[in-house]
Amino acid sequence: MKQSTVSMRIRIENLCIGIIFLFSLMLFALSFFHRSSAEAAVLVATEMGWMVQRAVSVLLFCLVSQLKKRKRAAYDITLLLLLLSLLRGVRQLTPASVLISVIDLLLLAAFLCFRRDFCCPAAPKDRKRSLYVLLLSVLGVLANAAVSYHYLSPVLGRGRHTFFNSIQDSLLILLGNQSAASIPHAAHVLELSMFWFSWLCIVAALVYAFKPWLAPAAHHASDIQHARTLLNLYSQNSCSYLALEDDKQLYFGHAVDGVVPYGVVDDTIIVNGDPVCRDEDFPALLQEFKAYCERSAHKIFFLSVTPHYLEEYKKQGFGFAKCGEEARFALTDYEISGKKGAKMRMNINHATKAGVTVSEYRPLEKRDPEIEQAFDRVTDEWLGQKKSSLLSFTMGTAGLENPMDKRYFYARDKDNQIVAYIVFVPFLGKDGYMADVTRHGNGAPGGVMETIIYEAFQVFKNEGIHYGSLGVAPLAGLDDEKAEPVEKLLRFVYDHLNECYGFKDLYRAKEKYSPTEWIPAYYIYLPKFPTPDMFYAVVKIQNNNVIREAVQSFLHRKDGRDKKQS
Numbered sequence: 001m002k003q004s005t006v007s008m009r010i011r012i013e014n015l016c017i018g019i020i021f022l023f024s025l026m027l028f029a030l031s032f033f034h035r036s037s038a039e040a041a042v043l044v045a046t047e048m049g050w051m052v053q054r055a056v057s058v059l060l061f062c063l064v065s066q067l068k069k070r071k072r073a074a075y076d077i078t079l080l081l082l083l084l085s086l087l088r089g090v091r092q093l094t095p096a097s098v099l100i101s102v103i104d105l106l107l108l109a110a111f112l113c114f115r116r117d118f119c120c121p122a123a124p125k126d127r128k129r130s131l132y133v134l135l136l137s138v139l140g141v142l143a144n145a146a147v148s149y150h151y152l153s154p155v156l157g158r159g160r161h162t163f164f165n166s167i168q169d170s171l172l173i174l175l176g177n178q179s180a181a182s183i184p185h186a187a188h189v190l191e192l193s194m195f196w197f198s199w200l201c202i203v204a205a206l207v208y209a210f211k212p213w214l215a216p217a218a219h220h221a222s223d224i225q226h227a228r229t230l231l232n233l234y235s236q237n238s239c240s241y242l243a244l245e246d247d248k249q250l251y252f253g254h255a256v257d258g259v260v261p262y263g264v265v266d267d268t269i270i271v272n273g274d275p276v277c278r279d280e281d282f283p284a285l286l287q288e289f290k291a292y293c294e295r296s297a298h299k300i301f302f303l304s305v306t307p308h309y310l311e312e313y314k315k316q317g318f319g320f321a322k323c324g325e326e327a328r329f330a331l332t333d334y335e336i337s338g339k340k341g342a343k344m345r346m347n348i349n350h351a352t353k354a355g356v357t358v359s360e361y362r363p364l365e366k367r368d369p370e371i372e373q374a375f376d377r378v379t380d381e382w383l384g385q386k387k388s389s390l391l392s393f394t395m396g397t398a399g400l401e402n403p404m405d406k407r408y409f410y411a412r413d414k415d416n417q418i419v420a421y422i423v424f425v426p427f428l429g430k431d432g433y434m435a436d437v438t439r440h441g442n443g444a445p446g447g448v449m450e451t452i453i454y455e456a457f458q459v460f461k462n463e464g465i466h467y468g469s470l471g472v473a474p475l476a477g478l479d480d481e482k483a484e485p486v487e488k489l490l491r492f493v494y495d496h497l498n499e500c501y502g503f504k505d506l507y508r509a510k511e512k513y514s515p516t517e518w519i520p521a522y523y524i525y526l527p528k529f530p531t532p533d534m535f536y537a538v539v540k541i542q543n544n545n546v547i548r549e550a551v552q553s554f555l556h557r558k559d560g561r562d563k564k565q566s
Contacts, residue, residue, distance in 0.1 A: 009114060016110045017067045019103070020078070024060030059206065066210045067118070069297035073130075073209035075111065075118035082108045120297045122211050130208035137201035144170040144194040170194075211266060223250055227259045228404060230276050232426065234258075237273040237306050238326060238434040238469040241425035242396045244404065248272070253288055256281035260289050263393055265537035269293050271302045272394055274309055283312055290316060290526065301534050302524035303394060304472050310522060319528035321486035325477040327515040328432075329468040331461040334516055336454065343512050347447030348454055354445035355414025358455040361421075363403050371410070372400055374418035381441035393541045396436045398423055407433060409456045411448045419444040422452050432467030433460055453513060472521045473507040486523070486530065 066074035086104040111118075122130070149166035227250055231241055243250065243261030251260040258277025263270045277285045286309075293300050304323070305313070313320060336344040361371050375398060383390065399406055410421035423437035433456075440448055457468045478491045493503075525534060 009117065012110060013114050013117060014068075016107050017064055019107065020060060020067070021064045024057045024064065027060070028057035059203070062206065062210070066297075069120060070118045070295075071120040071122075071210060071297055072118050073122050073127075075115070077206070077209070079108065079111060082111070120295070122209055126208045126211045130205045133201050133208065134205040137198040137205070140194045140198035140201065141167065141170045144198075147194075223252070226252070227261075227276075230257070230259050232405065232429055234278055235276050235427050235429070236308050237276075237304070238328070238427045238432065238471060239304050239394065240273040240276050240427060241405070241434075242272055242394070242436070243276070245396050245399075247393055251289055251292065253277065253281070253285045255288055256284045258282075258285040260285070263541050264298070265541050266533065267298055268534050268537035269298045269300050270393070270537060270541050271300065272304065274302070274305055282309055283316070286312060286316055293526075299531070299534055300524075300526040301530070301538055302522075303538065305522045305524045307520055307522070313524045317528060318524045318526050319486070319530065320525070321484055321490065321523045322478055322520055323490060323523045324472045324474045324521045325518040326472045326521055327470040327510040327513065328517050328519050329457065329470075329513075330516045331457055331466055331468055334457060334461075334468070334514075336514065340514050344450055344454070344514060347450040347512075349447070351411075351445050351447035351451040354447075356411050356419075356445055356448050356451055358409060358411050358452050360456075360459065361408040361410055363400055363408065371418065375400070375410070375421055375439075378418060378421060378439050378441040382439045385442070391542045395542075396423065396425060398437055405430065406436075407456070409452050409459075411444075411452050413443075413445060420448045420452060422449070422456065424456060427469070428467060431465055432469060433465065434469035434471055436471070450513065470510045470513060470515070473503075473510050475503045476507040477518060477520070 063074050063077060067078060082104045086101050086108065121127075145163065145166040148169055149163050224244060227243055231243060235241065240261075242248070243259060248261040248263060251262060252258070253260075256277055258275055258281055260275040261272055263272075275282065275285050275289060290300065300318075302313075302318075304326075305320075306326075310320065335341065336348070361368065363372075379398070398408075405426050407424040407426075408421060409424070410418050413419050418441075420440035421437075422435050422439075424433040425436045426433055435453060435456075438449060453468075453470075460468060475490050475493060478487050523538075
């Protein structure tokens with residue numbers, strides 16, 4: 001299809017959406033002028049009360065915003081509303097209703113012509129939830145009808161007032177029209193309760209129906225192998241290798257050869273690290289992935305992005321904020337001599353005196369069940385020490401069932417027991433390795449982790465590998481004076497919510513290794529001004545129990561303070 005034709009379609013669609021927006025705006029504005037002739041005409045034409053008039057106008061605003069995102073559920077609801085309005089107008093045949101019917105007919109014809117452009121579906125489970133909640137609103141109408149029939153039938157006579165008449169009255173009440181018949185106060189209260197119950201169900205049904213959805217990408221062995229090849233050729237971000245973990249979906253470029261690892265939380269797509277491809281292909285891959293997300297009405301949030309492609313993100317309209325710093329080591333220059341490395345030397349000396357020795361485990365050469373069982377035991381002991389759930393998405397797993405390019409270093413104590421291990425993942429085309437999974441068990445000697453890191457770096461250095469990394473220290477190194485609003489918010493979290501996660505402790509833990517450089521890490525997002533639900537998605541994808549654990553942490557600290565005061 002020619003670009004001019006596509007542009008014309010979009011303009012016509014947006015014009016139709018704009019007409020619905022203007023109508024909803026008029027409904028909302030006129031609901032505040034109860035004695036105006038215009039408001040009276042609207043009430044007659046739409047058969048609704050002013051209270052419902054405002055509710056409908058707000059719902060129409062929501063409908064317009066979802067139509068702009070080309071969501072299928074919004075499209076289907078719009079067709080239904082236009083059809084009902086058209087049928088009502090044909091029945092009334094007043095000048096105002098005829099005019100509204102003509103507009104309804106034109107809008108209906110336009111939307112039917114452009115049906116295939118509204119292609120963003122809701123998830124199957126959300127569609128079911130929407131239907132179930134909508135059925136609850138129907139039950140509210142039926143309950144209201146039953147109450148009305150119970151009170152009015154004896155008064156008006158069973159032949160003159162049927163249950164069907166009560167259902168009609170209940171539907172009119174749902175649209176804001178009071179029943180003309182007099183009913184007792186208790187019945188009126190129940191009637192009002194059913195009114196709000198039905199409307200809340202309708203709103204809840206719309207919330208579910210409007211949730212965007214992407215079909216999960218299949219994880220075929222060939223896809224994983226292709227992504228692995230791209231990572232080993234082009235990855236410059238130290239966390240990119242986590243694309244191969246099972247909690248990632250993979251988007252492969254169509255115009256260029258590249259891969260983007262992502263996860264989905266509600267209507268936000270979270271990407272861990274930068275898209276992976278050749279440098280010259282990056283603009284095209286980013287533009288393609290951006291269009292993919294926009295077509296499905298999803299927001300985008302990139303985590304731990306390096307400065308390497310920062311200008312291209314800006315050029316394509318993304319917002320950005322510094323979110324921390326990566327502790328990186330140039331192995332040819334890395335040493336622990338002098339005052340700067342004093343703490344590192346002290347820790348290593350302590351571990352050496354305690355009999356700690358470090359070895360590399362190579363599962364691709366020979367599997368050793370004893371070592372792997374020891375790794376599992378160390379992991380269990382380490383989890384027992386933690387106060388929160390294990391983070392996911394931004395952290396990998398040991399992956400012993402399919403190691404691929406991971407490197408494993410472990411430490412034994414003087415009794416020859418494995419007490420700690422670290423899993424390294426490659427970046428920069430295997431010219432660098434990042435310490436991803438770090439575990440130590442109960443009773444591990446002090447300095448054991450520093451010893452594993454140092455010995456592993458020496459092995460890498462001797463192999464001609466140039467870089468090591470400890471990953472990003474979240475929220476570290478933020479500038480108060482030049483910060484944008486998002487960075488100021490992150491700085492506030494770093495300063496005041498440290499007890500919930502331990503950002504400062506994590507930074508200090510990486511700092512003691514004396515990195516040769518701290519590389520800025522960024523959040524990249526679209527829209528340019530992120531919404532609160534996007535930050536919630538970032539937290540939730542890493543820890544699904546974050547709210548419960550935050551409440552528990554707060555109550556634990558409060559209980560501790562109360563005990564001290566008493």
